[in-house]
Amino acid sequence: MTDTTSTRTERTRVAIVGAGPAGLILSHLLAEAGIDSIVVDSRSREQIESTIRAGILEQNTADLLRRIDPATRVDTVGHRHDGIELWFGGEGHRIDFPSLVGRSVWLYPQHEVLKDLLALRLGAGQDLRFGVTVERVDDDGSGHPLVAGRNADGSPLVIDADFVVGADGSRSVVRPVVTGSSAGGYFREYPFAWFGILCEAPPSSDELIYSNSPEGFALISQRSPEVQRMYYQCDPTADPAAPSDAEVWEALQARVPGTTLNEGPIIQRDVLRFRSFVAHELRRDRVALVGDAAHTVPPTGAKGMNLAIADVVLLAEALRALLVERDERLIDGYADRALARIWKAQHFSWWMTSMLHSTPDASDFDHRRQLGELRSVVESEAGQTYLAEAYTGWPLA
């Protein structure tokens, strides 16, 4: 553990732990406000740029990326999607976003977003350090919280900041100083997971297909003209290496009856567990949490990365008021404003999840009720509009 008394202390205005989408965009918005920051991440740049995660950007997220980064590839590598297909009862029901809410989403994988953001911030001279592992944050209420950790070469690091932001993901080391414990939050675990694959084959569908079938849930997504991303519901303890490729294709095809999926070599497999979490506190004194450090949503509503970025927009505004204008009102209101959106996103993610997946103890009544719920959505303009509004994203602050 780092001894903060004998180690040379570095100074910055805002210390940001984590160079994921939340930490990188926050550093950019702070720089726009003339506030310097140090961003540290325990992983290497190569690891950050190659981790496959989220893929759907809400309209406002795509607009924000275009505004802050003239070189963003969201419109060249990414693809605009004007709808999704809800698949049940052997047929698809398209939800058309532009005609319902005048907005769209963009399929642009998170690791491509991160490549753009890392190039943007490093090009702007951001103090951004890879391979630096934060061990703890100390905040004695003096207005100068300390970040303590290890540099890439193992030497100790101490940063003295005016404010510390935990953008360090779901296993946040910053969280305990805010909530009092690493687990301090509202939590729900789901009795299923997603078996995810990347495969070399052209897209099976132009838009995402969310399927509820008697066999369970499947999501047919895309990644590029040559690679598809697909998921099907599995047991949380499933071993990603266990099924043969043929068994994976059989499971997927059975969950989207009436379609024919393009099959190809499976190049990656993973099992993604489902959790919902919201930290009890998002800020204490001069330390705040954003993104997955503050909350986790199941991926069904495609909200994770978008919600992280929405937090950051609010926090950047509050930090500008605090550190430039010495106005504490926005930072005092940060948690309440962020939580209003977080709980809406939690509800949407839970709703999509529960409407589309089968639980192990589901009865025939439960399956038929789900089909009634899906019909209530697709056969009603109000139902479709709610889904379109939430999926394409509520306005940012």
Ligand SMILES: Cc1cc2nc3c(=O)[nH]c(=O)nc-3n(C[C@H](O)[C@H](O)[C@H](O)COP(=O)(O)OP(=O)(O)OC[C@H]3O[C@@H](n4cnc5c(N)ncnc54)[C@H](O)[C@@H]3O)c2cc1C
């Ligand atoms: C396997 C997986 C699949 C996902 N799929 C989807 C999806 O399909 N759709 C969706 O919407 N969302 C998905 N998500 C969620 C989405 O990726 C996250 O919501 C998003 O990455 C949150 O961004 P963030 O910046 O808050 O955190 P992260 O992206 O997790 O970034 C946190 C960063 O902090 C760094 N860090 C952690 N601890 C330390 C430490 N002690 N010291 C220094 N650095 C540290 C990490 O290395 C990491 O780079 C997925 C998440 C995972 C894990």
